[in-house]
Amino acid sequence: MKQHTFLILFFAVFQTAFSQPDRPVLDIMLTNYEYPFEMHYLDMNNQNQQLKMAYMDVAAKNPNGKTVVLLHGKNFNGAYWKTTIEALAKEGYRVIVPDQIGFGKSSKPVGYQFTFQQLAQNTKAVLEELDIDKIYLLGHSMGGMLATRFALMYPERVEKLVLENPIGLEDWKVVAPYTSINSNYQKELKADYETTKKYQLGSYYDNQWKTDYDEWVYLLTGWAKHPDYPIVAMNNAQTSDMIFTQPVVYEFQNIKVPTLLIIGTRDRTAIGKDNVKDPEVAAKMGQYQLLGKETQKRIADSQLVELDNVGHLPHIEAFDRFITPLKEFLK
Structure with a gap:
Protein backbone atom coordinates (compact mmCIF):
# COMPACT_ATOMS: atom_id res chain seq x y z
CA MET A 1 0.00 0.00 0.00
CA LYS A 2 2.81 2.40 0.92
CA GLN A 3 4.61 1.66 -2.33
CA HIS A 4 1.37 2.20 -4.28
CA THR A 5 0.82 5.56 -2.55
CA PHE A 6 4.42 6.58 -3.23
CA LEU A 7 4.04 5.83 -6.94
CA ILE A 8 0.84 7.87 -7.15
CA LEU A 9 2.55 10.82 -5.49
CA PHE A 10 5.66 10.41 -7.64
CA PHE A 11 3.73 10.50 -10.89
CA ALA A 12 1.61 13.41 -9.69
CA VAL A 13 4.75 15.43 -8.94
CA PHE A 14 6.32 14.27 -12.20
CA GLN A 15 3.30 15.38 -14.22
CA THR A 16 3.14 18.74 -12.46
CA ALA A 17 6.83 19.40 -13.00
CA PHE A 18 6.50 18.85 -16.72
CA SER A 19 3.17 20.60 -17.17
CA GLN A 20 4.08 23.83 -15.36
CA PRO A 21 7.60 25.21 -15.93
CA ASP A 22 9.36 26.38 -12.80
CA ARG A 23 9.89 29.92 -14.01
CA PRO A 24 9.41 33.35 -12.43
CA VAL A 25 6.04 35.05 -12.32
CA LEU A 26 6.04 37.75 -14.98
CA ASP A 27 4.88 41.30 -14.33
CA ILE A 28 2.39 42.79 -16.76
CA MET A 29 5.00 44.87 -18.59
CA LEU A 30 7.33 41.86 -18.92
CA THR A 31 10.15 43.85 -17.34
CA ASN A 32 11.60 40.58 -16.03
CA TYR A 33 11.56 38.90 -19.44
CA GLU A 34 14.29 39.56 -22.01
CA TYR A 35 13.31 39.90 -25.66
CA PRO A 36 15.71 38.70 -28.38
CA PHE A 37 16.69 42.26 -29.35
CA GLU A 38 16.94 45.64 -27.66
CA MET A 39 13.64 47.25 -26.75
CA HIS A 40 12.64 50.84 -27.47
CA TYR A 41 9.61 52.73 -26.19
CA LEU A 42 7.41 55.43 -27.69
CA ASP A 43 5.60 57.62 -25.16
CA MET A 44 2.16 58.55 -26.44
CA ASN A 45 -0.91 60.35 -25.19
CA ASN A 46 -3.61 58.01 -26.36
CA GLN A 47 -7.30 58.25 -25.48
CA ASN A 48 -6.34 60.70 -22.73
CA GLN A 49 -3.88 58.23 -21.21
CA GLN A 50 -0.10 58.33 -21.04
CA LEU A 51 1.03 55.05 -22.61
CA LYS A 52 4.25 53.37 -23.70
CA MET A 53 4.43 51.39 -26.91
CA ALA A 54 7.33 48.94 -27.01
CA TYR A 55 9.10 47.91 -30.19
CA MET A 56 12.27 46.32 -31.52
CA ASP A 57 14.24 48.13 -34.20
CA VAL A 58 16.74 45.70 -35.68
CA ALA A 59 19.34 46.96 -38.15
CA ALA A 60 20.14 45.12 -41.36
CA LYS A 61 23.42 43.29 -41.78
CA ASN A 62 24.05 44.89 -45.18
CA PRO A 63 21.25 47.44 -45.61
CA ASN A 64 19.20 47.33 -48.80
CA GLY A 65 17.22 50.44 -47.83
CA LYS A 66 13.98 48.55 -47.19
CA THR A 67 12.06 48.16 -43.91
CA VAL A 68 9.84 45.25 -42.88
CA VAL A 69 7.27 45.68 -40.09
CA LEU A 70 6.10 42.52 -38.30
CA LEU A 71 2.72 42.48 -36.51
CA HIS A 72 2.07 39.80 -33.90
CA GLY A 73 -1.05 37.77 -33.24
CA LYS A 74 -3.39 38.03 -30.26
CA ASN A 75 -1.90 35.12 -28.30
CA PHE A 76 1.65 36.35 -28.82
CA ASN A 77 3.97 39.34 -28.79
CA GLY A 78 6.98 40.51 -30.75
CA ALA A 79 9.34 37.96 -29.18
CA TYR A 80 8.06 35.07 -31.32
CA TRP A 81 9.39 36.76 -34.48
CA LYS A 82 13.03 36.11 -33.46
CA THR A 83 14.02 33.74 -36.28
CA THR A 84 12.09 35.79 -38.85
CA ILE A 85 13.87 38.98 -37.71
CA GLU A 86 17.26 37.31 -37.97
CA ALA A 87 16.55 35.97 -41.45
CA LEU A 88 15.26 39.28 -42.78
CA ALA A 89 18.08 41.32 -41.24
CA LYS A 90 20.54 38.95 -42.90
CA GLU A 91 18.85 39.69 -46.23
CA GLY A 92 19.43 43.43 -45.75
CA TYR A 93 16.11 44.57 -44.28
CA ARG A 94 15.65 46.84 -41.30
CA VAL A 95 13.02 45.13 -39.15
CA ILE A 96 10.54 46.93 -36.87
CA VAL A 97 8.55 44.78 -34.46
CA PRO A 98 6.02 46.56 -32.21
CA ASP A 99 4.14 45.15 -29.28
CA GLN A 100 0.65 46.54 -29.68
CA ILE A 101 -0.91 48.45 -26.79
CA GLY A 102 -2.33 45.82 -24.44
CA PHE A 103 0.31 43.24 -25.39
CA GLY A 104 3.83 42.20 -24.45
CA LYS A 105 5.99 45.00 -23.06
CA SER A 106 3.57 47.77 -24.04
CA SER A 107 1.15 49.49 -21.66
CA LYS A 108 -1.95 47.64 -20.46
CA PRO A 109 -4.48 50.48 -20.25
CA VAL A 110 -7.70 50.48 -18.25
CA GLY A 111 -10.85 51.70 -20.01
CA TYR A 112 -9.24 51.64 -23.47
CA GLN A 113 -11.29 51.35 -26.64
CA PHE A 114 -9.54 48.74 -28.75
CA THR A 115 -10.12 49.06 -32.48
CA PHE A 116 -8.02 48.00 -35.43
CA GLN A 117 -8.04 51.62 -36.55
CA GLN A 118 -6.55 52.70 -33.23
CA LEU A 119 -3.87 50.01 -33.35
CA ALA A 120 -3.06 51.01 -36.93
CA GLN A 121 -2.66 54.64 -35.84
CA ASN A 122 -0.39 53.53 -32.99
CA THR A 123 1.76 51.54 -35.40
CA LYS A 124 1.94 54.52 -37.74
CA ALA A 125 3.07 56.67 -34.78
CA VAL A 126 6.06 54.35 -34.25
CA LEU A 127 7.01 54.68 -37.92
CA GLU A 128 6.72 58.46 -37.74
CA GLU A 129 8.92 58.50 -34.64
CA LEU A 130 11.56 56.58 -36.60
CA ASP A 131 11.09 58.73 -39.73
CA ILE A 132 10.13 55.65 -41.80
CA ASP A 133 7.85 56.27 -44.77
CA LYS A 134 7.53 53.18 -46.97
CA ILE A 135 7.37 49.66 -45.53
CA TYR A 136 6.83 46.02 -46.31
CA LEU A 137 4.15 44.85 -43.88
CA LEU A 138 3.72 41.32 -42.52
CA GLY A 139 0.96 40.32 -40.12
CA HIS A 140 0.21 36.96 -38.51
CA SER A 141 -3.18 35.87 -37.11
CA MET A 142 -4.74 38.97 -35.46
CA GLY A 143 -1.76 40.84 -36.87
CA GLY A 144 -3.07 39.91 -40.30
CA MET A 145 -6.33 41.70 -39.57
CA LEU A 146 -4.36 44.69 -38.30
CA ALA A 147 -2.04 44.64 -41.33
CA THR A 148 -5.11 44.61 -43.59
CA ARG A 149 -6.60 47.58 -41.78
CA PHE A 150 -3.27 49.43 -41.89
CA ALA A 151 -2.94 48.82 -45.66
CA LEU A 152 -6.49 50.10 -46.20
CA MET A 153 -5.91 53.22 -44.10
CA TYR A 154 -2.39 54.02 -45.30
CA PRO A 155 -1.92 52.44 -48.76
CA GLU A 156 0.68 55.08 -49.63
CA ARG A 157 2.97 53.66 -46.94
CA VAL A 158 2.69 49.94 -47.76
CA GLU A 159 4.75 48.73 -50.70
CA LYS A 160 3.99 45.05 -50.15
CA LEU A 161 1.63 43.22 -47.79
CA VAL A 162 2.08 39.70 -46.41
CA LEU A 163 -0.66 37.87 -44.51
CA GLU A 164 0.45 34.76 -42.63
CA ASN A 165 -2.54 32.65 -41.56
CA PRO A 166 -4.55 35.77 -40.83
CA ILE A 167 -7.73 35.38 -38.86
CA GLY A 168 -10.75 37.29 -40.10
CA LEU A 169 -10.99 35.55 -43.48
CA VAL A 174 -22.84 35.68 -38.78
CA VAL A 175 -22.98 32.10 -37.46
CA ALA A 176 -21.56 32.20 -33.91
CA PRO A 177 -23.35 33.75 -30.91
CA TYR A 178 -21.84 36.83 -29.32
CA THR A 179 -19.85 36.39 -26.11
CA SER A 180 -19.73 39.44 -23.86
CA ILE A 181 -16.54 41.09 -22.71
CA ASN A 182 -17.45 40.16 -19.13
CA SER A 183 -17.76 36.47 -20.08
CA ASN A 184 -14.45 36.53 -21.92
CA TYR A 185 -12.89 38.31 -18.94
CA GLN A 186 -13.97 35.55 -16.56
CA LYS A 187 -12.54 32.98 -18.94
CA GLU A 188 -9.25 34.84 -19.15
CA LEU A 189 -9.00 34.96 -15.34
CA LYS A 190 -9.02 31.16 -15.30
CA ALA A 191 -6.27 30.77 -17.90
CA ASP A 192 -3.24 28.77 -16.80
CA TYR A 193 -0.32 26.90 -18.29
CA GLU A 194 -2.07 23.55 -18.64
CA THR A 195 -5.26 24.80 -20.31
CA THR A 196 -3.34 27.12 -22.64
CA LYS A 197 -0.93 24.38 -23.66
CA LYS A 198 -3.84 22.01 -24.29
CA TYR A 199 -5.48 24.60 -26.55
CA GLN A 200 -2.29 25.29 -28.50
CA LEU A 201 -1.44 21.61 -28.78
CA GLY A 202 -4.71 20.80 -30.49
CA SER A 203 -5.37 24.05 -32.33
CA TYR A 204 -1.87 25.00 -33.51
CA TYR A 205 0.32 21.91 -33.62
CA ASP A 206 -1.88 18.92 -34.47
CA ASN A 207 -1.02 17.31 -31.10
CA GLN A 208 2.70 17.29 -31.96
CA TRP A 209 4.42 19.25 -29.20
CA LYS A 210 8.02 20.50 -29.20
CA THR A 211 9.75 21.93 -26.16
CA ASP A 212 10.39 25.16 -28.10
CA TYR A 213 6.64 25.82 -27.99
CA ASP A 214 6.69 26.07 -24.18
CA GLU A 215 8.07 29.61 -24.44
CA TRP A 216 4.91 30.93 -26.06
CA VAL A 217 2.73 29.32 -23.39
CA TYR A 218 4.89 30.85 -20.67
CA LEU A 219 4.57 34.32 -22.20
CA LEU A 220 0.77 33.95 -22.17
CA THR A 221 0.44 32.56 -18.66
CA GLY A 222 3.57 33.57 -16.77
CA TRP A 223 1.81 36.67 -15.43
CA ALA A 224 -1.41 34.86 -14.41
CA LYS A 225 -0.34 34.85 -10.73
CA HIS A 226 0.76 38.49 -10.71
CA PRO A 227 -1.56 40.77 -8.70
CA ASP A 228 -2.05 43.03 -11.75
CA TYR A 229 -3.06 40.14 -14.02
CA PRO A 230 -6.77 41.15 -14.02
CA ILE A 231 -5.76 44.18 -16.11
CA VAL A 232 -4.18 41.86 -18.68
CA ALA A 233 -7.24 39.60 -18.57
CA MET A 234 -9.51 42.55 -19.33
CA GLN A 246 -14.66 44.27 -36.43
CA PRO A 247 -14.37 42.08 -39.56
CA VAL A 248 -12.10 42.96 -42.45
CA VAL A 249 -13.36 40.22 -44.76
CA GLY A 264 -0.89 26.67 -43.37
CA THR A 265 -3.82 24.63 -44.66
CA LYS A 277 -24.66 24.61 -31.51
CA ASP A 278 -25.09 23.17 -35.01
CA PRO A 279 -22.12 20.79 -35.58
CA GLU A 280 -22.49 21.03 -39.35
CA VAL A 281 -22.14 24.82 -39.22
CA ALA A 282 -19.20 24.62 -36.83
CA ALA A 283 -17.45 22.10 -39.07
CA LYS A 284 -17.48 24.59 -41.94
CA MET A 285 -15.68 27.30 -39.94
CA GLY A 286 -11.94 27.85 -40.07
CA GLN A 287 -11.34 25.79 -43.22
CA TYR A 288 -8.09 27.48 -44.25
CA GLN A 289 -7.53 25.18 -47.22
CA LEU A 290 -10.61 26.93 -48.66
CA LEU A 291 -10.35 30.35 -47.03
CA GLY A 292 -6.90 31.04 -48.47
CA LYS A 293 -8.13 30.45 -52.02
CA GLU A 294 -11.27 32.53 -51.49
CA THR A 295 -9.29 35.44 -50.08
CA GLN A 296 -6.72 35.33 -52.87
CA LYS A 297 -9.54 35.77 -55.37
CA ARG A 298 -10.75 38.90 -53.56
CA ILE A 299 -7.37 40.68 -53.55
CA ALA A 300 -6.56 41.85 -57.05
CA ASP A 301 -2.76 41.76 -57.05
CA SER A 302 -2.16 38.77 -54.82
CA GLN A 303 -0.34 35.46 -54.61
CA LEU A 304 -1.15 32.41 -52.51
CA VAL A 305 1.37 29.99 -51.03
CA GLU A 306 -0.25 27.02 -49.33
CA PRO A 314 4.02 28.58 -40.15
CA HIS A 315 6.93 30.77 -38.99
CA ILE A 316 7.18 28.68 -35.81
CA GLU A 317 6.15 25.23 -36.97
CA ALA A 318 7.74 25.15 -40.45
CA PHE A 319 10.14 28.09 -40.62
CA ASP A 320 12.09 27.00 -43.72
CA ARG A 321 8.91 26.52 -45.72
CA PHE A 322 7.68 29.90 -44.51
CA ILE A 323 10.77 32.04 -45.04
CA THR A 324 11.55 30.89 -48.58
CA PRO A 325 8.40 32.29 -50.27
CA LEU A 326 8.55 35.35 -48.00
CA LYS A 327 12.07 36.28 -49.11
CA GLU A 328 11.20 35.64 -52.75
CA PHE A 329 8.14 37.91 -52.57
CA LEU A 330 9.98 40.75 -50.86
CA LYS A 331 12.79 40.86 -53.44
Whole structure:
Protein backbone atom coordinates (compact mmCIF):
# COMPACT_ATOMS: atom_id res chain seq x y z
CA MET A 1 0.00 0.00 0.00
CA LYS A 2 2.81 2.40 0.92
CA GLN A 3 4.61 1.66 -2.33
CA HIS A 4 1.37 2.20 -4.28
CA THR A 5 0.82 5.56 -2.55
CA PHE A 6 4.42 6.58 -3.23
CA LEU A 7 4.04 5.83 -6.94
CA ILE A 8 0.84 7.87 -7.15
CA LEU A 9 2.55 10.82 -5.49
CA PHE A 10 5.66 10.41 -7.64
CA PHE A 11 3.73 10.50 -10.89
CA ALA A 12 1.61 13.41 -9.69
CA VAL A 13 4.75 15.43 -8.94
CA PHE A 14 6.32 14.27 -12.20
CA GLN A 15 3.30 15.38 -14.22
CA THR A 16 3.14 18.74 -12.46
CA ALA A 17 6.83 19.40 -13.00
CA PHE A 18 6.50 18.85 -16.72
CA SER A 19 3.17 20.60 -17.17
CA GLN A 20 4.08 23.83 -15.36
CA PRO A 21 7.60 25.21 -15.93
CA ASP A 22 9.36 26.38 -12.80
CA ARG A 23 9.89 29.92 -14.01
CA PRO A 24 9.41 33.35 -12.43
CA VAL A 25 6.04 35.05 -12.32
CA LEU A 26 6.04 37.75 -14.98
CA ASP A 27 4.88 41.30 -14.33
CA ILE A 28 2.39 42.79 -16.76
CA MET A 29 5.00 44.87 -18.59
CA LEU A 30 7.33 41.86 -18.92
CA THR A 31 10.15 43.85 -17.34
CA ASN A 32 11.60 40.58 -16.03
CA TYR A 33 11.56 38.90 -19.44
CA GLU A 34 14.29 39.56 -22.01
CA TYR A 35 13.31 39.90 -25.66
CA PRO A 36 15.71 38.70 -28.38
CA PHE A 37 16.69 42.26 -29.35
CA GLU A 38 16.94 45.64 -27.66
CA MET A 39 13.64 47.25 -26.75
CA HIS A 40 12.64 50.84 -27.47
CA TYR A 41 9.61 52.73 -26.19
CA LEU A 42 7.41 55.43 -27.69
CA ASP A 43 5.60 57.62 -25.16
CA MET A 44 2.16 58.55 -26.44
CA ASN A 45 -0.91 60.35 -25.19
CA ASN A 46 -3.61 58.01 -26.36
CA GLN A 47 -7.30 58.25 -25.48
CA ASN A 48 -6.34 60.70 -22.73
CA GLN A 49 -3.88 58.23 -21.21
CA GLN A 50 -0.10 58.33 -21.04
CA LEU A 51 1.03 55.05 -22.61
CA LYS A 52 4.25 53.37 -23.70
CA MET A 53 4.43 51.39 -26.91
CA ALA A 54 7.33 48.94 -27.01
CA TYR A 55 9.10 47.91 -30.19
CA MET A 56 12.27 46.32 -31.52
CA ASP A 57 14.24 48.13 -34.20
CA VAL A 58 16.74 45.70 -35.68
CA ALA A 59 19.34 46.96 -38.15
CA ALA A 60 20.14 45.12 -41.36
CA LYS A 61 23.42 43.29 -41.78
CA ASN A 62 24.05 44.89 -45.18
CA PRO A 63 21.25 47.44 -45.61
CA ASN A 64 19.20 47.33 -48.80
CA GLY A 65 17.22 50.44 -47.83
CA LYS A 66 13.98 48.55 -47.19
CA THR A 67 12.06 48.16 -43.91
CA VAL A 68 9.84 45.25 -42.88
CA VAL A 69 7.27 45.68 -40.09
CA LEU A 70 6.10 42.52 -38.30
CA LEU A 71 2.72 42.48 -36.51
CA HIS A 72 2.07 39.80 -33.90
CA GLY A 73 -1.05 37.77 -33.24
CA LYS A 74 -3.39 38.03 -30.26
CA ASN A 75 -1.90 35.12 -28.30
CA PHE A 76 1.65 36.35 -28.82
CA ASN A 77 3.97 39.34 -28.79
CA GLY A 78 6.98 40.51 -30.75
CA ALA A 79 9.34 37.96 -29.18
CA TYR A 80 8.06 35.07 -31.32
CA TRP A 81 9.39 36.76 -34.48
CA LYS A 82 13.03 36.11 -33.46
CA THR A 83 14.02 33.74 -36.28
CA THR A 84 12.09 35.79 -38.85
CA ILE A 85 13.87 38.98 -37.71
CA GLU A 86 17.26 37.31 -37.97
CA ALA A 87 16.55 35.97 -41.45
CA LEU A 88 15.26 39.28 -42.78
CA ALA A 89 18.08 41.32 -41.24
CA LYS A 90 20.54 38.95 -42.90
CA GLU A 91 18.85 39.69 -46.23
CA GLY A 92 19.43 43.43 -45.75
CA TYR A 93 16.11 44.57 -44.28
CA ARG A 94 15.65 46.84 -41.30
CA VAL A 95 13.02 45.13 -39.15
CA ILE A 96 10.54 46.93 -36.87
CA VAL A 97 8.55 44.78 -34.46
CA PRO A 98 6.02 46.56 -32.21
CA ASP A 99 4.14 45.15 -29.28
CA GLN A 100 0.65 46.54 -29.68
CA ILE A 101 -0.91 48.45 -26.79
CA GLY A 102 -2.33 45.82 -24.44
CA PHE A 103 0.31 43.24 -25.39
CA GLY A 104 3.83 42.20 -24.45
CA LYS A 105 5.99 45.00 -23.06
CA SER A 106 3.57 47.77 -24.04
CA SER A 107 1.15 49.49 -21.66
CA LYS A 108 -1.95 47.64 -20.46
CA PRO A 109 -4.48 50.48 -20.25
CA VAL A 110 -7.70 50.48 -18.25
CA GLY A 111 -10.85 51.70 -20.01
CA TYR A 112 -9.24 51.64 -23.47
CA GLN A 113 -11.29 51.35 -26.64
CA PHE A 114 -9.54 48.74 -28.75
CA THR A 115 -10.12 49.06 -32.48
CA PHE A 116 -8.02 48.00 -35.43
CA GLN A 117 -8.04 51.62 -36.55
CA GLN A 118 -6.55 52.70 -33.23
CA LEU A 119 -3.87 50.01 -33.35
CA ALA A 120 -3.06 51.01 -36.93
CA GLN A 121 -2.66 54.64 -35.84
CA ASN A 122 -0.39 53.53 -32.99
CA THR A 123 1.76 51.54 -35.40
CA LYS A 124 1.94 54.52 -37.74
CA ALA A 125 3.07 56.67 -34.78
CA VAL A 126 6.06 54.35 -34.25
CA LEU A 127 7.01 54.68 -37.92
CA GLU A 128 6.72 58.46 -37.74
CA GLU A 129 8.92 58.50 -34.64
CA LEU A 130 11.56 56.58 -36.60
CA ASP A 131 11.09 58.73 -39.73
CA ILE A 132 10.13 55.65 -41.80
CA ASP A 133 7.85 56.27 -44.77
CA LYS A 134 7.53 53.18 -46.97
CA ILE A 135 7.37 49.66 -45.53
CA TYR A 136 6.83 46.02 -46.31
CA LEU A 137 4.15 44.85 -43.88
CA LEU A 138 3.72 41.32 -42.52
CA GLY A 139 0.96 40.32 -40.12
CA HIS A 140 0.21 36.96 -38.51
CA SER A 141 -3.18 35.87 -37.11
CA MET A 142 -4.74 38.97 -35.46
CA GLY A 143 -1.76 40.84 -36.87
CA GLY A 144 -3.07 39.91 -40.30
CA MET A 145 -6.33 41.70 -39.57
CA LEU A 146 -4.36 44.69 -38.30
CA ALA A 147 -2.04 44.64 -41.33
CA THR A 148 -5.11 44.61 -43.59
CA ARG A 149 -6.60 47.58 -41.78
CA PHE A 150 -3.27 49.43 -41.89
CA ALA A 151 -2.94 48.82 -45.66
CA LEU A 152 -6.49 50.10 -46.20
CA MET A 153 -5.91 53.22 -44.10
CA TYR A 154 -2.39 54.02 -45.30
CA PRO A 155 -1.92 52.44 -48.76
CA GLU A 156 0.68 55.08 -49.63
CA ARG A 157 2.97 53.66 -46.94
CA VAL A 158 2.69 49.94 -47.76
CA GLU A 159 4.75 48.73 -50.70
CA LYS A 160 3.99 45.05 -50.15
CA LEU A 161 1.63 43.22 -47.79
CA VAL A 162 2.08 39.70 -46.41
CA LEU A 163 -0.66 37.87 -44.51
CA GLU A 164 0.45 34.76 -42.63
CA ASN A 165 -2.54 32.65 -41.56
CA PRO A 166 -4.55 35.77 -40.83
CA ILE A 167 -7.73 35.38 -38.86
CA GLY A 168 -10.75 37.29 -40.10
CA LEU A 169 -10.99 35.55 -43.48
CA GLU A 170 -14.64 34.91 -42.60
CA ASP A 171 -17.24 36.75 -40.52
CA TRP A 172 -17.77 34.50 -37.49
CA LYS A 173 -20.50 36.66 -35.95
CA VAL A 174 -22.84 35.68 -38.78
CA VAL A 175 -22.98 32.10 -37.46
CA ALA A 176 -21.56 32.20 -33.91
CA PRO A 177 -23.35 33.75 -30.91
CA TYR A 178 -21.84 36.83 -29.32
CA THR A 179 -19.85 36.39 -26.11
CA SER A 180 -19.73 39.44 -23.86
CA ILE A 181 -16.54 41.09 -22.71
CA ASN A 182 -17.45 40.16 -19.13
CA SER A 183 -17.76 36.47 -20.08
CA ASN A 184 -14.45 36.53 -21.92
CA TYR A 185 -12.89 38.31 -18.94
CA GLN A 186 -13.97 35.55 -16.56
CA LYS A 187 -12.54 32.98 -18.94
CA GLU A 188 -9.25 34.84 -19.15
CA LEU A 189 -9.00 34.96 -15.34
CA LYS A 190 -9.02 31.16 -15.30
CA ALA A 191 -6.27 30.77 -17.90
CA ASP A 192 -3.24 28.77 -16.80
CA TYR A 193 -0.32 26.90 -18.29
CA GLU A 194 -2.07 23.55 -18.64
CA THR A 195 -5.26 24.80 -20.31
CA THR A 196 -3.34 27.12 -22.64
CA LYS A 197 -0.93 24.38 -23.66
CA LYS A 198 -3.84 22.01 -24.29
CA TYR A 199 -5.48 24.60 -26.55
CA GLN A 200 -2.29 25.29 -28.50
CA LEU A 201 -1.44 21.61 -28.78
CA GLY A 202 -4.71 20.80 -30.49
CA SER A 203 -5.37 24.05 -32.33
CA TYR A 204 -1.87 25.00 -33.51
CA TYR A 205 0.32 21.91 -33.62
CA ASP A 206 -1.88 18.92 -34.47
CA ASN A 207 -1.02 17.31 -31.10
CA GLN A 208 2.70 17.29 -31.96
CA TRP A 209 4.42 19.25 -29.20
CA LYS A 210 8.02 20.50 -29.20
CA THR A 211 9.75 21.93 -26.16
CA ASP A 212 10.39 25.16 -28.10
CA TYR A 213 6.64 25.82 -27.99
CA ASP A 214 6.69 26.07 -24.18
CA GLU A 215 8.07 29.61 -24.44
CA TRP A 216 4.91 30.93 -26.06
CA VAL A 217 2.73 29.32 -23.39
CA TYR A 218 4.89 30.85 -20.67
CA LEU A 219 4.57 34.32 -22.20
CA LEU A 220 0.77 33.95 -22.17
CA THR A 221 0.44 32.56 -18.66
CA GLY A 222 3.57 33.57 -16.77
CA TRP A 223 1.81 36.67 -15.43
CA ALA A 224 -1.41 34.86 -14.41
CA LYS A 225 -0.34 34.85 -10.73
CA HIS A 226 0.76 38.49 -10.71
CA PRO A 227 -1.56 40.77 -8.70
CA ASP A 228 -2.05 43.03 -11.75
CA TYR A 229 -3.06 40.14 -14.02
CA PRO A 230 -6.77 41.15 -14.02
CA ILE A 231 -5.76 44.18 -16.11
CA VAL A 232 -4.18 41.86 -18.68
CA ALA A 233 -7.24 39.60 -18.57
CA MET A 234 -9.51 42.55 -19.33
CA ASN A 235 -7.29 43.71 -22.21
CA ASN A 236 -7.42 40.17 -23.59
CA ALA A 237 -11.20 40.14 -23.33
CA GLN A 238 -11.45 43.54 -25.02
CA THR A 239 -9.20 42.51 -27.92
CA SER A 240 -11.18 39.29 -28.35
CA ASP A 241 -14.26 41.46 -28.71
CA MET A 242 -12.44 43.67 -31.23
CA ILE A 243 -11.52 40.65 -33.35
CA PHE A 244 -15.05 39.22 -33.30
CA THR A 245 -16.95 42.43 -33.97
CA GLN A 246 -14.66 44.27 -36.43
CA PRO A 247 -14.37 42.08 -39.56
CA VAL A 248 -12.10 42.96 -42.45
CA VAL A 249 -13.36 40.22 -44.76
CA TYR A 250 -15.69 42.59 -46.63
CA GLU A 251 -12.85 44.91 -47.61
CA PHE A 252 -10.20 42.64 -49.11
CA GLN A 253 -11.22 43.77 -52.59
CA ASN A 254 -10.14 47.31 -51.61
CA ILE A 255 -6.52 46.36 -50.99
CA LYS A 256 -4.41 48.08 -53.64
CA VAL A 257 -0.91 46.81 -52.83
CA PRO A 258 0.82 43.59 -53.95
CA THR A 259 -0.13 40.93 -51.42
CA LEU A 260 1.19 37.50 -50.47
CA LEU A 261 -0.93 35.03 -48.52
CA ILE A 262 1.04 32.32 -46.71
CA ILE A 263 -1.47 29.76 -45.46
CA GLY A 264 -0.89 26.67 -43.37
CA THR A 265 -3.82 24.63 -44.66
CA ARG A 266 -4.19 22.50 -41.50
CA ASP A 267 -5.27 25.60 -39.57
CA ARG A 268 -8.83 25.46 -38.22
CA THR A 269 -8.86 28.67 -36.18
CA ALA A 270 -12.36 30.15 -35.97
CA ILE A 271 -13.43 32.54 -33.22
CA GLY A 272 -16.64 31.43 -31.52
CA LYS A 273 -16.74 27.98 -33.13
CA ASP A 274 -17.04 26.26 -29.75
CA ASN A 275 -20.25 28.20 -29.11
CA VAL A 276 -21.96 27.16 -32.34
CA LYS A 277 -24.66 24.61 -31.51
CA ASP A 278 -25.09 23.17 -35.01
CA PRO A 279 -22.12 20.79 -35.58
CA GLU A 280 -22.49 21.03 -39.35
CA VAL A 281 -22.14 24.82 -39.22
CA ALA A 282 -19.20 24.62 -36.83
CA ALA A 283 -17.45 22.10 -39.07
CA LYS A 284 -17.48 24.59 -41.94
CA MET A 285 -15.68 27.30 -39.94
CA GLY A 286 -11.94 27.85 -40.07
CA GLN A 287 -11.34 25.79 -43.22
CA TYR A 288 -8.09 27.48 -44.25
CA GLN A 289 -7.53 25.18 -47.22
CA LEU A 290 -10.61 26.93 -48.66
CA LEU A 291 -10.35 30.35 -47.03
CA GLY A 292 -6.90 31.04 -48.47
CA LYS A 293 -8.13 30.45 -52.02
CA GLU A 294 -11.27 32.53 -51.49
CA THR A 295 -9.29 35.44 -50.08
CA GLN A 296 -6.72 35.33 -52.87
CA LYS A 297 -9.54 35.77 -55.37
CA ARG A 298 -10.75 38.90 -53.56
CA ILE A 299 -7.37 40.68 -53.55
CA ALA A 300 -6.56 41.85 -57.05
CA ASP A 301 -2.76 41.76 -57.05
CA SER A 302 -2.16 38.77 -54.82
CA GLN A 303 -0.34 35.46 -54.61
CA LEU A 304 -1.15 32.41 -52.51
CA VAL A 305 1.37 29.99 -51.03
CA GLU A 306 -0.25 27.02 -49.33
CA LEU A 307 1.74 24.96 -46.84
CA ASP A 308 0.26 21.49 -46.53
CA ASN A 309 0.25 19.84 -43.10
CA VAL A 310 1.11 23.14 -41.40
CA GLY A 311 -1.17 24.83 -38.88
CA HIS A 312 -1.72 28.33 -37.56
CA LEU A 313 1.95 29.21 -37.01
CA PRO A 314 4.02 28.58 -40.15
CA HIS A 315 6.93 30.77 -38.99
CA ILE A 316 7.18 28.68 -35.81
CA GLU A 317 6.15 25.23 -36.97
CA ALA A 318 7.74 25.15 -40.45
CA PHE A 319 10.14 28.09 -40.62
CA ASP A 320 12.09 27.00 -43.72
CA ARG A 321 8.91 26.52 -45.72
CA PHE A 322 7.68 29.90 -44.51
CA ILE A 323 10.77 32.04 -45.04
CA THR A 324 11.55 30.89 -48.58
CA PRO A 325 8.40 32.29 -50.27
CA LEU A 326 8.55 35.35 -48.00
CA LYS A 327 12.07 36.28 -49.11
CA GLU A 328 11.20 35.64 -52.75
CA PHE A 329 8.14 37.91 -52.57
CA LEU A 330 9.98 40.75 -50.86
CA LYS A 331 12.79 40.86 -53.44
